[in-house]
Amino acid sequence: MGERPEAWERQPGESAAAWEAYACYRDLGLSRSISKVADTLRKARTLVERWSVAHQWVIRVEAWDREQDRVWRAERQQAARDVARRHARLASAAQSKIIAQLQQLDPSRLSPADVIRWLEVTVRLERQAYGMDLAEATSGPAAQDAVDVSGLSDEERRARMEQLRRELESRIGAIDGDRP
Structure with a gap:
């Protein structure tokens, strides 16, 4: 039958x-x-x-x-997976080139605004990689410590950057000290 x-x-x-x-x-x-x-x-x-x-x-x-x-939904899901794979390959290729450039970068040639921007970008990327909530980073208690440096003079920005550098070194030292 x-x-x-x-x-x-x-x-x-x-x-x-x-x-x-x-x-x-x-x-x-x-x-x-x-x-x-x-x-x-x-x-x-x-x-x-x-x-x-x-x-x-x-x-x-x-x-x-x-x-x-x-x-239709199955096709859209497959298309989304294909796009995600393609974007991951592109990102990986771009990251390789960016890493090569970063390794040649002389940090002393960066302006304080450049350093702040690099810090913001790398923190955001790290939080995304660990699946942490980005909204929390911009609205939580730590966000209250954020300072808008756009209105500061170059000298004031340099002083703020030096202060941030010391805080980071202190935090990194504390983290490294906790490691076995």
Whole structure:
């Protein structure tokens, strides 16, 4: 015995003409109606209605719509995975080049604003890599310590950077001291 066809496929006992009408109805999408099928196929509306009732078009087309939605979601998920893989490969390639440039970077040639920007970027990347909440970093208790240096003079920025450097060295030393 053969398997029963899917609801949206041609059903046993469904004539070619009734199947053609159902397929027309199914393919009209959200604007589908018996009248549109009758007009499109140049059939009597009453005949199309009989076919619709006899072959359960409404139930079948609901199954079709669910299947199309399932297929669409699966395709979108696969596309998202493909994009993520492609972006990861691109990021990895770019990181290799950036690392090579960073290794040649002379820190003494960076302005205080450059150092602050590098610090912000690297902290953000590290937090993202560990899955930490970035909103917490910009709204939590530590964010209250943040200082806007855009209005400071170069001398004031250098002093602030020196203060931040000492704090970082102190924190790094404390972390290194905790390591076995």
